[in-house]
Amino acid sequence: MKRSTIDLWVGIFVALGIAAVAFLSLKVANLTPQSASQTYVVYADFDNVGGLKAKAPVKEAGVLVGRVADIRLDPKTYRARVAMNIDKQYQLSDDVSASILTSGLLGEQYIGLQQGGSETNLAAGGTITITSSAMVLEQLIGKFMTGFTGKDASK
Amino acid sequence: MLDLITSPLRRLGHATINAVWRLGFASRFLLAILANSGQSLLRLQLTIREMYFAGVMSLIIIVVSGLFVGMVLGLQGYTTLVKFGSADALGAMVALALLRELGPVLAALLFASRAGSAMTAEIGLMKTTEQLDAMSVMAVDPIARVIAPRFWAGVISMPILAALFNVVGVFGGYLVGVVMIGLDAGTFWSQMQGNVDLHYDVINGIVKSLVFGVAVTLIAVFEGYDATPTAAGVSAATTRTVVTSALAILALDFVLTAFMF
Numbered sequence: 001m002k003r004s005t006i007d008l009w010v011g012i013f014v015a016l017g018i019a020a021v022a023f024l025s026l027k028v029a030n031l032t033p034q035s036a037s038q039t040y041v042v043y044a045d046f047d048n049v050g051g052l053k054a055k056a057p058v059k060e061a062g063v064l065v066g067r068v069a070d071i072r073l074d075p076k077t078y079r080a081r082v083a084m085n086i087d088k089q090y091q092l093s094d095d096v097s098a099s100i101l102t103s104g105l106l107g108e109q110y111i112g113l114q115q116g117g118s119e120t121n122l123a124a125g126g127t128i129t130i131t132s133s134a135m136v137l138e139q140l141i142g143k144f145m146t147g148f149t150g151k152d153a154s155k
Numbered sequence: 156m157l158d159l160i161t162s163p164l165r166r167l168g169h170a171t172i173n174a175v176w177r178l179g180f181a182s183r184f185l186l187a188i189l190a191n192s193g194q195s196l197l198r199l200q201l202t203i204r205e206m207y208f209a210g211v212m213s214l215i216i217i218v219v220s221g222l223f224v225g226m227v228l229g230l231q232g233y234t235t236l237v238k239f240g241s242a243d244a245l246g247a248m249v250a251l252a253l254l255r256e257l258g259p260v261l262a263a264l265l266f267a268s269r270a271g272s273a274m275t276a277e278i279g280l281m282k283t284t285e286q287l288d289a290m291s292v293m294a295v296d297p298i299a300r301v302i303a304p305r306f307w308a309g310v311i312s313m314p315i316l317a318a319l320f321n322v323v324g325v326f327g328g329y330l331v332g333v334v335m336i337g338l339d340a341g342t343f344w345s346q347m348q349g350n351v352d353l354h355y356d357v358i359n360g361i362v363k364s365l366v367f368g369v370a371v372t373l374i375a376v377f378e379g380y381d382a383t384p385t386a387a388g389v390s391a392a393t394t395r396t397v398v399t400s401a402l403a404i405l406a407l408d409f410v411l412t413a414f415m416f
Contacts, residue, residue, distance in 0.1 A: 020321065027348075
């Protein structure tokens with residue numbers, strides 16, 4: 001079997017295809033080789049998670065420290081229990097507070113962490129107790145409307 | 156008078172029976188290709204030769220179309236997104252539109268019209284000039300020697316072409332968004348990386364293009380093999396390849412999208 005120029009061209013073609021898939025998975029999709037061993041899980045209970053989704057970023061002082069792993073309803077307390085994978089290099093104090101924030105007007109929702117003053121760190125698998133829920137636009141408008149009519153009646 | 160009513164009905168019935176008959180034949184044909192694939196994969200030279208004609212020769216149209224589709228996406232996306240003050244999301248929009256839909260679908264449509272029609276015409280002409288019968292007489296199975304290498308060449312080439320279409324399209328979006336309009340390059344890429352998921356978007360797109368590759372190539376070789384051995388028959392078969400492939404791609408795309416996302 002002889003080598004021919006066709007083999008060369010098909011070889012280039014296949015190599016280009018492999019390079020394209022590699023580019024798509026590394027540069028476009030950002031394949032982060034973040035395995036479970038490099039993160040630890042902490043939990044937080046919220047009254048309302050709004051539009052928070054799994055894989056949403058967890059940020060502290062605007063820096064990405066982890067991602068939301070799982071959101072489920074606690075069958076006992078009827079609150080939303082959010083599991084977060086936090087990067088091992090970041091430690092949280094045990095009085096850290098978590099709030100659900102929105103990036104921009106139409107942006108995605110993420111969890112913002114605010115460290116407390118405590119010296120002890122939150123252990124892996126621990127629960128963040130100080131939380132504030134997502135802002136729900138309908139509730140906000142509802143409050144505004146009731147406040148408005150209340151003021152009107154007192155006049 | 157009665158004939159005026161029954162004639163269209165009769166034609167409809169005939170067309171239905173013919174369609175079902177061809178579907179059955181195509182299924183048996185696919186099984187025959189799979190059964191005879193061992194030989195064509197052993198003699199890789201045949202498949203590589205067909206990959207050159209189906210894949211390498213389609214590169215130009217795929218790359219140029221991909222670039223322009225990406226550029227148009229960048230331009231259209233920018234004019235729409237800027238109204239909502241979220242022009243930063245352009246990178247994510249271009250990448251998701253390409254990876255999920257446009258890349259696999261448009262690459263498959265181009266592949267069907269560039270390579271699929273050529274396969275049909277070639278096999279149809281081989282049938283017309285009785286080359287396939289001559290092979291059978293010489294105890295060479297035409298399915299193993301002619302059909303199976305072309306089938307596998309198409310199935311392998313399609314995902315590669317779709318991946319290249321995506322890469323060039325993303326580059327086209329970058330060209331318009333960052334180089335021409337002047338968005339921040341870092342935001343463009345980081346928004347893309349933040350919103351594109353490897354499994355959901357990249358892998359599902361490749362799976363889609365693989366399914367399209369099987370469908371388009373099977374239609375192309377089947378239409379060629381089933382062509383009426385006349386000049387008109389070959390031209391009708393070539394037309395049917397492009398039309399059937401396009402409809403099959405769009406219908407399959409709907410089904411696959413409903414399954415995947």
